[in-house]
Amino acid sequence: MRTVIAGGHGQIALRLERLLAARGDSATGLIRNPDQADDLRAAGAEPVALDLESATVEQVAAVLRGADAAVFAAGAGPGSGIARKTTVDRDAAVLLADAAESAGVRRFLIVSSMGADADSAYPDETFRAYLQAKGAADDAIRARSALDWTVLRPGSLTDEPGTGRVRLAPATGRGAVPRDDVAAVLVALLDAPRTAGATLELVTGDTAIDDAVRSAAAG
Numbered sequence: 772m773r774t775v776i777a778g779g780h781g782q783i784a785l786r787l788e789r790l791l792a793a794r795g796d797s798a799t800g801l802i803r804n805p806d807q808a809d810d811l812r813a814a815g816a817e818p819v820a821l822d823l824e825s826a827t828v829e830q831v832a833a834v835l836r837g838a839d840a841a842v843f844a845a846g847a848g849p850g851s852g853i854a855r856k857t858t859v860d861r862d863a864a865v866l867l868a869d870a871a872e873s874a875g876v877r878r879f880l881i882v883s884s885m886g887a888d889a890d891s892a893y894p895d896e897t898f899r900a901y902l903q904a905k906g907a908a909d910d911a912i913r914a915r916s917a918l919d920w921t922v923l924r925p926g927s928l929t930d931e932p933g934t935g936r937v938r939l940a941p942a943t944g945r946g947a948v949p950r951d952d953v954a955a956v957l958v959a960l961l962d963a964p965r966t967a968g969a970t971l972e973l974v975t976g977d978t979a980i981d982d983a984v985r986s987a988a989a990g
Contacts, residue, residue, distance in 0.1 A: 778845025938976025
């Protein structure tokens, strides 16, 4: 399987790339900063320098052609301003979806956020903009019949070691989850095409990841 990952130098993306490489899959990571290329190579991924805030659909589609799946794991980051919540968390996700359609790549995973809502009224202005951007991106992806999409909405992210046990459901309630486990769930979702069309929240729980994904697919 060849997977193209937007936000290839992100903390979840690097973990995902390592997992894919470890099982013999091919991962291509899209990065804005060419200086990050060696980190992706060390993770077992092919780096491609492409700024999703300025790239065209055709430029992104050229990288996606021949891939089996696309994963949007990019984000403007906590230190960015409101404007970049729109250009990265929303617009870049839509760009990747447009490019996937153009390249004929149907399987599409997007790492969103618990609470994402295009109409969010969260009190903090910056975090509200983030939730609105993520929610608008999710809405744009879910409207597409040409993509076999799955929206993954993790709870609060931590750098604790993964437990391999999660709760994965349309609604889980608030909670935290290690980035290790988010990456492992993404791998399992790539292997579970029957989760297409699902929006799933993710927190630490009591169910082994493969079992949780199988249950989500059955549901």
